[in-house]
């Protein structure tokens with residue numbers, strides 16, 4: 269089997285999460301969905317939160333989990349969320365590509381709400397229960413854009429850099445109480461978020477989608493392929509294993525060497 273052919277549904281990390289609960293945001297699609305499925309396969313009872321209620325229900329049905337339709341850009345909704353979970357995966361996110369001087373301010377605020385305020389509020393609600401049990405795992409799906417910038421993605425990059433700082437702070441507060449907090453920082457993952465960007469770039473530059481992947485997206489990584497969502501989910505599962513209990517406050521890069529330059 270080639271390294272790139274990750275088989276959805278196959279697990280390599282042996283982690284038993286029987287009796288644990290997980291709360292995964294943006295879990296109707298892409299990386300969040302893969303995390304929800306993986307944690308469920310490890311035995312966790314998973315809450316599948318997403319803006320798209322129908323898609324969340326389908327994922328939840330598939331894994332015997334619970335669907336929760338919620339708009340994480342709405343402070344009223346955030347206030348009313350109840351989060352009593354052993355594992356939180358802060359994953360929901362979106363991209364907006366625009367030069368700073370043209371970036372719609374309300375869009376900037378919305379992206380920060382979904383990708384930084386919401387993780388803060390969700391973790392704030394989850395921590396007391398985790399501290400009581402003496403065990404918890406906060407897994408923040410960041411990005412290499414939590415560590416480095418690119419032009420035209422100011423809101424996304426600001427949110428991810430903020431998430432990195434928040435994750436480290438939680439790591440320091442929670443580490444002594446059995447709660448770890450880490451960021452996973454992938455480069456381009458094959459999900460609808462990226463597939464839409466590929467189609468947009470192909471249209472904008474008048475080139476094929478294959479050329480966008482090769483000539484625009486994969487110029488930096490030494491390994492010339494997109495990451496599969498299941499690879500990110502596997503890493504998330506590992507962070508819940510006893511062997512990962514000393515990994516705390518880390519930014520775990522999965523980028524094929526893109527940031528090693």
Ligand SMILES: NC(=O)c1ccc[n+]([C@@H]2O[C@H](COP(=O)([O-])OP(=O)(O)OC[C@H]3O[C@@H](n4cnc5c(N)ncnc54)[C@H](O)[C@@H]3O)[C@@H](O)[C@H]2O)c1
Nearest residue numbers: 294297298299319339340341359360361411456457459461
């Ligand atoms: N795809 C990549 O290349 C890549 C790389 C690095 C990091 N990430 C990060 O991974 C995370 C997931 O991205 P993905 O590629 O799987 O995207 P995706 O578009 O496939 O999934 C994102 C999910 O978030 C949900 N969502 C969006 N706005 C929401 C809101 N207001 N309330 C609740 N849910 C909302 C969407 O409905 C969707 O189901 C994001 O935080 C993204 O920044 C993605």
